Amino acid sequence: MESLIQKLEFYLPYKFKLLLRGSQNGFTPERFHKLCDNKFFTVTFIKVKGTEEIIGGCNPSVWKSVGDYSKAKDSFIFSFKSKDNFKDSILSYIKDHNKALYFCSNYGPTFDDDLDIYVEDGYDNKNYNFIRCKQQSYEKKIRDTEDKFLIDDYEVFQILKRDH
Template identity: 55%
Template sequence: GSRDGFTPKKFHELCNDISHTVTFIKVKGTDEIIGGYNPLIWRRSSGSWDKTKDSFIFSFKNNDVKDAIISNIENIDYAIYCRYDHGSRFGDDIVMHASGGECAYYNDIRCKKVQYNKKIRDTEGNFSIDDYE
């Protein structure tokens, strides 16, 4: 993000048609890193859910992977969401969205337990990010 930009357009330029990706998100004002693994390709679409049993999301704090939380997909029909004004979206559990369109900066970034089996953050809802890869 800090190198290439914080917009869905840049995400899709770099990640479309690439499978087996890992997203890392540094939560602003905390020591948390959250993210997810997508075995499928990312696509720029008008909005569609992709099914997989192999996706997962994760979090860890204090740079300590020993305390990591791994959350596997439960509702495989809603594992990955692809849309032109979204970046990485893992179900409704990790969402990166730019409500101003694909060229706008992400302004709707949120995390809550929905389709994956474990809660990965102590607090649910919207947050800001320092960076993401």
């Protein structure tokens, strides 16, 4: 996934500060909230296990551990068939601003049901065991299926303005 970020940084006036990488920091909500809560403007990249697919979303607000929905006018989710194929990408903007994001201590970066990642039995120190994309509050679905899936890795970056 780093090569995708490197490609993006080359063209943008922003830099991407890595806050979390699942393969290094763990695949638990506890680690996600410890490293990502209260950080403005984050983007999440998820590598779907067994495919070349990369999905994710942008949160212009902050992540929190409270159990509630959050409004976000400029939030969006996306998918790429592979890190080398941008031709069939999907970009889906929020249509229900009141349910752009969902915060809870046993959830990871969640964009309503459209990109849902959490621990099903409610323990925030266990690995994620429920990951699914079901179109709800965003304009387009980002996966062809609503089935649960596993992830190879995921990363959360904070987007910062480049210093010139």
